Amino acid sequence: MSNDREILTGEHFMNGNVACAEGAIAAGCRFFAGYPITPSSEIAERISERFPEIGGIFIQMEDELASMCAILGASWGGVKSMTCTSGPGFSLMQENLGLGVMMETPCVLVNIQRGGPSTGLPTLVGQQDMMQARWGSHGDYEIIALCPSSPQELFDFTIKAFNLSEMYRVPVLVMGDEVVGHMSERVVIPPKEKIKLLPRRMYTGPPEEYLPFKPDKDLVPPMVIAGEGYHIHITGLTHDEKGYPEISAEAQKKLVPRLVNKIKKNADKIIEIEESNTGDAEVIVVSYGISARTSLRAIELAREEGIKVGMLRLITVWPFPEKRIYQLASKVAGFVVPEINLGQIVYEVERAAKGKTRATLVPHAGGHIHDPKDILQAIRSTLK
Amino acid sequence: MLLSSLGEKKMKYWRKPLDADKVKVPHGTVRIVKDRCKGCGFCVEYCPRNVLEISDEFNVKGYHPPYVKNEEDCVNCGLCELICPEFAIYSILEEELEEKDEQ
Amino acid sequence: MNEKHPMDYLLREDRIPHIWCPGCGIGSSVSCFIMALEESGLDLKKVAVVSGIGCTGRVAGYVKLDSFHTTHGRAIPFATGLALANPDLKVIVYSGDGDLIAIGGNHFIHAARRNVNMTVICINNFLYAMTGGQVGPTTPLFAKASTSPYGNFEQPFNLVHLAAASGAVYVARWTALHLRRLTKAMVEAFKKKGFSFIEVISPCPTSYARRNRLGDGLAQMKFYHDNSIIRHGADPKDTDIGFQTKIVVGKFIDKERPDHYTFMTQELEKVTGGKK
Numbered sequence: 001m002s003n004d005r006e007i008l009t010g011e012h013f014m015n016g017n018v019a020c021a022e023g024a025i026a027a028g029c030r031f032f033a034g035y036p037i038t039p040s041s042e043i044a045e046r047i048s049e050r051f052p053e054i055g056g057i058f059i060q061m062e063d064e065l066a067s068m069c070a071i072l073g074a075s076w077g078g079v080k081s082m083t084c085t086s087g088p089g090f091s092l093m094q095e096n097l098g099l100g101v102m103m104e105t106p107c108v109l110v111n112i113q114r115g116g117p118s119t120g121l122p123t124l125v126g127q128q129d130m131m132q133a134r135w136g137s138h139g140d141y142e143i144i145a146l147c148p149s150s151p152q153e154l155f156d157f158t159i160k161a162f163n164l165s166e167m168y169r170v171p172v173l174v175m176g177d178e179v180v181g182h183m184s185e186r187v188v189i190p191p192k193e194k195i196k197l198l199p200r201r202m203y204t205g206p207p208e209e210y211l212p213f214k215p216d217k218d219l220v221p222p223m224v225i226a227g228e229g230y231h232i233h234i235t236g237l238t239h240d241e242k243g244y245p246e247i248s249a250e251a252q253k254k255l256v257p258r259l260v261n262k263i264k265k266n267a268d269k270i271i272e273i274e275e276s277n278t279g280d281a282e283v284i285v286v287s288y289g290i291s292a293r294t295s296l297r298a299i300e301l302a303r304e305e306g307i308k309v310g311m312l313r314l315i316t317v318w319p320f321p322e323k324r325i326y327q328l329a330s331k332v333a334g335f336v337v338p339e340i341n342l343g344q345i346v347y348e349v350e351r352a353a354k355g356k357t358r359a360t361l362v363p364h365a366g367g368h369i370h371d372p373k374d375i376l377q378a379i380r381s382t383l384k
Numbered sequence: 385m386l387l388s389s390l391g392e393k394k395m396k397y398w399r400k401p402l403d404a405d406k407v408k409v410p411h412g413t414v415r416i417v418k419d420r421c422k423g424c425g426f427c428v429e430y431c432p433r434n435v436l437e438i439s440d441e442f443n444v445k446g447y448h449p450p451y452v453k454n455e456e457d458c459v460n461c462g463l464c465e466l467i468c469p470e471f472a473i474y475s476i477l478e479e480e481l482e483e484k485d486e487q
Numbered sequence: 488m489n490e491k492h493p494m495d496y497l498l499r500e501d502r503i504p505h506i507w508c509p510g511c512g513i514g515s516s517v518s519c520f521i522m523a524l525e526e527s528g529l530d531l532k533k534v535a536v537v538s539g540i541g542c543t544g545r546v547a548g549y550v551k552l553d554s555f556h557t558t559h560g561r562a563i564p565f566a567t568g569l570a571l572a573n574p575d576l577k578v579i580v581y582s583g584d585g586d587l588i589a590i591g592g593n594h595f596i597h598a599a600r601r602n603v604n605m606t607v608i609c610i611n612n613f614l615y616a617m618t619g620g621q622v623g624p625t626t627p628l629f630a631k632a633s634t635s636p637y638g639n640f641e642q643p644f645n646l647v648h649l650a651a652a653s654g655a656v657y658v659a660r661w662t663a664l665h666l667r668r669l670t671k672a673m674v675e676a677f678k679k680k681g682f683s684f685i686e687v688i689s690p691c692p693t694s695y696a697r698r699n700r701l702g703d704g705l706a707q708m709k710f711y712h713d714n715s716i717i718r719h720g721a722d723p724k725d726t727d728i729g730f731q732t733k734i735v736v737g738k739f740i741d742k743e744r745p746d747h748y749t750f751m752t753q754e755l756e757k758v759t760g761g762k763k
Binding site: 415417418419420422423424425426429430445447463465466467468469470471472474 | 504670
């Protein structure tokens with residue numbers, strides 16, 4: 001597999017979407033199905049250009065329903081697979097995102113968020129799909145979602161997303177946004193040997209003993225792929241360990257809580273946050289994606305005024321770092337949550353704080369990043 | 385078994401084939417997995433040799449499975465196996481059956 | 488129920504009896520399918536069946552092959568991903584008319600257009616059977632369904648015409664009674680590179696026949712017997728199906744056109760010099 005076109009080791013000046021595509025390639029993704037949508041299309045464009053030289057399959061499907069479904073099929077065909085989209089396309093993908101959860105299929109879905117609802121602001125930024133990422137498909141499930149704040153992180157987190165999806169056999173979401181996707185910055189692509197990749201958790205025992213949905217200790221079942229003689233049956237219906245449909249409350253109780261718990265009970269291993277100056281902070285800004293970067297300026301200004309402000313940046317938004325938020329809640333006068341929506345993650349912060357302190361939303365309807373002064377104002381008023 | 389010995393009444397020809405007395409017609413034995421049957425009647429209706437008939441007996445699911453009425457007439461054509469939507473009926477070539485029994 | 492059947496080796500026999508009603512034709516088509524797999528000599532390790540939702544969607548759950556029971560209408564895109572990711576697989580989509588042609592209609596025409604390597608077997612029972620017999624895109628004009636209690640007044644799709652016009656390289660239609668011909672069509676379709684399509688007109692005694700007072704499954708089979716016209720090579724546009732009208736069956740299209748995967752990889756190699 002040695003191929004120097006696979007990983008473009010070196011320093012680059014590239015936009016976030018291109019970095020995302022390079023991250024996928026570096027992670028070993030060799031199947032991409034997608035449908036054009038602004039502001040995510042550069043990912044598909046870059047992949048369509050790059051895949052032929054490294055032996056990947058790119059296909060532009062007829063819609064996002066098909067795109068999401070095709071990457072599930074490809075994953076069961078034994079190839080790491082990905083799709084990317086934005087707002088309206090993300091809505092269409094929810095159906096088969098649920099299928100991916102039910103079939104426990106590793107794959108990656110990148111959402112370069114724009115302003116909504118509906119067609120909304122195709123070319124302008126939003127962070128309005130954060131709750132859809134958590135609850136968008138019907139039924140109970142848990143998901144993993146990462147939030148990059150820079151082109152470099154779009155590269156790094158796409159690799160991370162592939163690793164997590166293989167580790168936990170769940171579709172993993174990369175929740176970027178238009179600004180991060182279209183911003184061009186320095187991106188460092190490390191040498192191949194420095195890129196840590198997790199292999200698929202393959203079952204290696206005798207085929208007659210294989211049960212596709214019998215979990216290991218960490219609640220994740222090992223996988224096989226099509227064409228190896230296991231004669232697996234994989235369904236979106238509630239199923240038993242054999243994979244056979246079982247339409248009963250008992251089967252549901254055995255399956256769905258496990259799908260939820262394989263993420264919940266491993267949450268401490270999955271969750272990543274970045275903290276700065278939270279030790280002595282009176283106010284903590286909790287943010288993610290591009291809004292976390294806007295907050296840095298506000299924090300700087302507040303510190304100049306002598307306000308002790310800390311920062312907690314969500315790298316994994318889902319599962320949500322509720323334990324850490326609760327720990328910090330009793331030490332601060334309040335959380336400030338800037339997000340480019342009219343209130344989504346702020347309610348999660350509020351829930352995690354369990355009344356120990358308040359969480360103040362710095363809303364933005366979308367189309368632009370925050371003015372740092374608005375965040376500063378919220379920091380100031382938290383101390384009043 | 386020779387075709388002629390099957391009895392003219394079973395097979396009507398508008399013109400008797402020239403090699404009719406040389407052609408060896410296979411003979412099959414019908415096997416019925418009674419409890420899989422849902423009594424659709426496809427096999428009874430479409431058996432080209434009218435070997436089968438619906439029985440009066442009930443299977444575990446309460447359907448009337450077919451029974452072999454004219455055992456001698458089965459030519460092991462396999463149509464019953466193909467048309468049965470329930471994987472509940474098939475025939476075995478008699479010679480194979482004999483070989484099987486000998487083993 | 489310990490008695491064995493010769494087809495059991497390809498069935499998930501622990502799941503038999505299946506859910507299909509007495510007199511339904513799906514089971515008969517599956518017998519033909521198993522026979523066709525046997526005759527085609529395909530490596531069964533490399534055969535994958537993908538279904539959508541509905542009565543026919545349950546086929547994936549009964550055949551002892553790698554099998555995927557996906558979401559409503561999405562069998563074809565799932566199969567597209569599977570077939571492209573692993574070109575060694577023979578991917579067979581086995582689903583119903585509502586699933587493939589209504590909710591999945593867009594995927595159907597695009598997979599045919601691309602000529603993706605797959606065989607699509609569509610059991611057409613003229614309505615949504617699993618959900619209680621609602622009208623669908625194949626319901627003949629004037630036929631009754633649970634959501635067209637006074638009759639259907641929408642022109643149905645002619646599936647073989649649709650498949651042919653979209654670019655399928657193999658298109659055939661048989662009824663559930665044409666067992667040998669259906670089996671042969673499946674064998675031919677499996678051997679074909681590209682998008683092959685077989686429509687199987689099938690009795691639905693519980694929904695379609697009951698609502699239209701057509702008797703049981705056997706009565707529908709007899710109707711096919713008396714009213715099917717075999718016309719190989721007929722122009723698919725001349726094969727519309729009306730309510731209890733003659734049914735033109737046969738092999739309509741069998742042509743050569745480079746399949747999506749082969750064509751794409753060959754051409755890309757010419758342009759880019761291939762994988763370095």
